[in-house]
Amino acid sequence: MSSASKGRERETFIDSFLNEIFPSQFRFGSGDITDSSSNKCGQMDVVIEYPFLPSLPVAGNSPRLYLAEGVAAVIEVKSNVGDQWKEVVASAKRLSKLQRTFGATISMGKRPEPRIPLYAVGYDGWKTMETLQKRIKDAPLDGILVIGQKLFFAPTATARGDWSLWGLIGCLHADLTGLRNISVNPFAYAVS
Numbered sequence: 001m002s003s004a005s006k007g008r009e010r011e012t013f014i015d016s017f018l019n020e021i022f023p024s025q026f027r028f029g030s031g032d033i034t035d036s037s038s039n040k041c042g043q044m045d046v047v048i049e050y051p052f053l054p055s056l057p058v059a060g061n062s063p064r065l066y067l068a069e070g071v072a073a074v075i076e077v078k079s080n081v082g083d084q085w086k087e088v089v090a091s092a093k094r095l096s097k098l099q100r101t102f103g104a105t106i107s108m109g110k111r112p113e114p115r116i117p118l119y120a121v122g123y124d125g126w127k128t129m130e131t132l133q134k135r136i137k138d139a140p141l142d143g144i145l146v147i148g149q150k151l152f153f154a155p156t157a158t159a160r161g162d163w164s165l166w167g168l169i170g171c172l173h174a175d176l177t178g179l180r181n182i183s184v185n186p187f188a189y190a191v192s
Helices: 003-021 085-096 129-138 161-177
Strands: 027-034 040-049 055-057 064-067 071-080 105-107 118-124 143-146 151-154 157-160 179-182
Touching (some): 003 027, 085 118, 129 151, 157 161
Antiparallel strands (some): 027 040, 055 064, 105 179
């Protein structure tokens, strides 16, 4: 598929699914992420922001530059997660180099980790839960959803059939809503 077609898959996933499911205070977009140590991960398909920090648009409604502490989770969207697995692993390895440095936090439930959660979503892909379970060990991933086969696997939850989308929603919900407020030093990004 062309880059424009692949981009449309991401837009559809955001507009037709994520924006309709999660509360409006969360912004969904795509772009690059950086941390206060100047590590960068390159472009990520879907970035889900906490409503606490700014992100910088390149121009208008284009990809953004996100500060690591402002990112709740990332999703890599692929037409076929099996065929494009090397791309997912490469993205996961790039993202894993970034660290979120939180000051004081107010959270409900689990405190967010320094590592940014990452999920892989494929419109098509592997056919068995066992393969998803095996593949998640290849990369620092938090979950894999294969929409066509209706399978979701995460170390914390599994779901099949119509519940597979709910598995992803539940994991994202935990990542998005656990943190209630944070303090971050934005000047840490200005130090060279």
